[in-house]
Amino acid sequence: MSSVQYRTLVRANYRQLSQSIQGFKPRREQNFLVAEIGKVLLGHYDAARRILVAEAGTGIGKSLAYLQAGIPWARLNNKTLIISTATLALQEQLINKDLPLFQPHCEPAFTFTLAKGRARYCCRQRLQDLVQGKSQISMFEAADALTPAQQTQLAGLWQALQTGDWAGDRDSWPEPVENALWTQIQTERHSCQPQLGHSQCPFHLARAELDKADVIVVNHALLLADLSMGGGIILPEPENCLYVLDEAHHIAHIAREQGSARLGLRSARRNLEQFNKQVPQLAAALNDDGQNAVNRTQQALQQLIPSLTELYKQLQSAQRAGDLTPDEQDCLRFAAGELPGLLTHALTALKDEHKQLAQGLSRLQSELAEALKRQPGNSAVSAAMAAVSLQQLHTDEAGSLCELMLKAVGPKHTPPARWLEQSKTDIVLCATPLAVGHLLEQWCWSRAAAVVMVSATFTALNDFSYFRRSVGLRADDGSQYLRLNSPFDYAGSRLIIPALGCEPQDAGFDALLSEEIPRWIKGETATLVLFSSYRQMNTLAKTLRDKGHSLLVQGEAGRQALLELHRMKCDGGQPSVLFGTGSFAEGLDLPGHYLTNLIITKLPFAVPTSPVEEAMAEWINLSGGNAFMQLTVPEASRKLIQACGRLLRTETDQGRIIILDRRLLTRRYGPALLNALPPFSRET
Structure with missing residues (x-):
């Protein structure tokens, strides 16, 4: 090419x-x-x-830009374009609007699809066995453990799957399927055995469609899950992909979640005990040749169960003796990662036993796979395989926890956050990697054909350094950086x-807000008030309701229902006031007359209360x-940039932002925060 x-x-x-496109207007920033x-x-x-990090402000048209540039290059180079997003809303926009808009006007021609994880699809064999009441070695030992409503729903799922009226994915079923029931029929990595047959498996049918698609839309969690397993498991291999990571400022956080591990000691022991009771049924599904594997599994269980106990x-004794004391949130973090x-x-013993x-x-x-070859369609063997696959999944997770808890860290490397959580019924060991840049480099940056990362908020304090450090990029590694201002x-x-x-840390701040908020919503038709906490x-x-104000408050109804009520009131000429927290500060789209008055009660400083945040701050200080x-400041x-971005959503929008936090003017970090904001007309 x-x-x-x-x-x-x-x-x-x-x-x-x-x-x-009727009324099409060229956008200089989009073309650039x-x-x-x-x-x-x-x-x-x-x-x-070939890596680009591009901060493009709201209104530039990022998605149409990377489609125009990315699809022809990927098609001419026989690569797959993977578009990964952080939110469902952006996935829906791409699948339902942007890709269909561009498709008729693009050469070479392309196809596109949406990728979902295995757990969103049912396992045809497990669903059939459960519906037909065949032996199930699972949470439900037999179909009669199901309620009549569950049995009816399963029968409907099976009928629709057989007739082709349902593709087998959870999202396309019109009624909710409760989690406890879905886990009994969902596809799992270990249970996807070739011997079970994949010709009609919903997940593998969907996977086959991915192989045919030129453009695949996916979420960050699924992308990173695939990459962490080496790539090419669900999506194509990184070497054959052009990745566009939209909303890429979330990547480091999601990578940390992907690398996290947990082990509840009592729940793990109970699962193993239950599985141990099922081993005789597993043995019955095998001939004499399989008894060695059964014996080996039983020996491991007989070592592991007492060790967990x-x-x-x-740990209970150490807590009673005061040697290990959880905090008010029943959490005990191990300082500097030292166990x-x-x-x-x-854990050294548990690691070996797992x-x-x-x-x-x-x-x-x-x-069991060999037994199924000899006896195709044997439901007892397929059920045994499903039970073993579930236990393999639990064992892999426990092994990962042991690895991460015991991981040796060099003097210049960041240790994982390591802690335990105490509940009334269990003690849970937890670990999360803090520095994930080397993982992203290993999984993606060094292997991908090309990577384009876009977001409206990469820079912090007018600099890319904060983002670059979080994802493992360097200023001199050949990656390119671009910053385009919004045309608004x-x-x-x-x-x-x-x-x-007074300021937010003062005792009288809530009382001050109760006076200031009514002052700033008076006479306004469309207001959003952003808070730093649900409590406040x-x-x-x-x-304010006691004073007679009508409010729409986050949490009192679903997000979409609240926004619909807000729009109806605005369309009807009635004043509307939305109260929301941090999740309303990102991704909320209220253009034109739906938002003209934005009130931010407090600067969005995150208090390091979670073990991960505490560990990160501790390591920087150490x-x-x-x-x-x-x-904290970056x-x-x-x-703050994201929150202010709620006000202007189109080129004709106008309004005002009121920030009720004087620290912007009184603290040394204030000017840097202010100068990083878009160039609004300022009044103090």
Whole structure:
């Protein structure tokens, strides 16, 4: 493929698209984004590392830009374009609007589809066995353990699957399927055995469609799950993919979640005891050749179950003795990732015992697969395989927890966050990697054909450094960075910081808000008030309602229902006031007359209350840094930009933002936060 051929296609597609859309207006920033993506893809900056990080403000049209630049390049190079998003709303926009809009005007032609994880699809064999009342070695030992309503629903699912009226994915079934029931029929990685037959398996039919698609839309969690397993499991191999990561500022957080592990000691022991009771049924499904695998599995269980029991008792004793004391949230974080000797010794043994169990289960699964070859359609064997696969999944998770808890960390490397959680019924061991940049480099950056990351909020305090560190990129590694301002008329809207008598940390701040909020909503038709906590929001909602104010409060109805009520009131000329917290500060789209008055009660400083946040701040301070300036302030800057971004959603929108937090003017970090905001007309 020549660069001339590629550029010619991009220009021709643009002409067709612009001529077909009535009232089409060229956007200079969007065209510049298309051009820069093209340069990176063609290797003009670095042929060995085709990575672009592009911050593009609201209104530029990011999605249409990366479709115009990415699809022709991927098609001409025989690559698959993977578009990954953080939110369902953006996935729906791409699948239902942007891709269908561009498809008729694009050469080469392309197909597209939406990818979902295995757990969103039912296992045809498990559903059939459960409906027909055949032996189930699972939570439901037999079909008569199901309620009549569950049996009716399962029968409907099975009938629709047989007739082709249902594709087998949970999302397309018109009625909710409760989690406890769905887990009995969902597809799982270990139970996807070739011997069970895949010709009619909903997941594998969907997977086959992915192989045919030129463009695949996916969410970040599924993408990272696939990459963490080496890639090519659900999606194509990274070397054959152009990745576009939209809303990519979420990637580091989701990568940490992907690498996390948990082990509830009592629940794990109960699961193993239940499985141990089922082993004789597993043995009955095998001939004499499989008894060695059965014996090996039983021996591992007989070691592991007492070890879990003993560790639980030891931790309880240590808590009673005051050696391990959880905090008010029943959580005990191990400072600097250092484990007490008790845990180190016990987890070393557990790691080896889980490894022995995993080997036994693998042998057992192989023997069952051979038995199914000899007896195709044997429901007892297929049920046994499903039970073993579920136990393999639990064992893998427990092994990962042991690995992460015991992982040795060098002096210059960030240790994982490690902690335990105490509940009334269990003690749960938890671990999360803090530094995930090396994982992303290993999984994706170093392997992908090309990567384009886009977001409206990459920079913090006008700099890419915070994001770059979080995802493992370096300033000198060949990756390119681009920042494009929104075309919106920010100067036509006002940013007001009132002179207030106290600041958020003062005792009288809630009382001050109860006076200030009515002042700033008076005479306004469409208001959104953003709070830093549910407690404060609910307290103020009660106070203002007692004064006669009509409010729509997050949590009192579903998000979509609240927004629909808000729009109806605005359309009817009635004043409407929405109260929301952090989740309303991102992704909320209320254009035009649906939002003209935005009130931010407090700067979005995250208090490091979770073990992961505490560990991250601790490590920065231990390394000689300043966690507040390096972590808290940059993250607050990004969140404040997102919150202010709710006001202007189209080029003709106007309104005002009131920030009821004087720290923007009184603290040394204030000017940096203010200067990072779009150029609103400021009033103080």
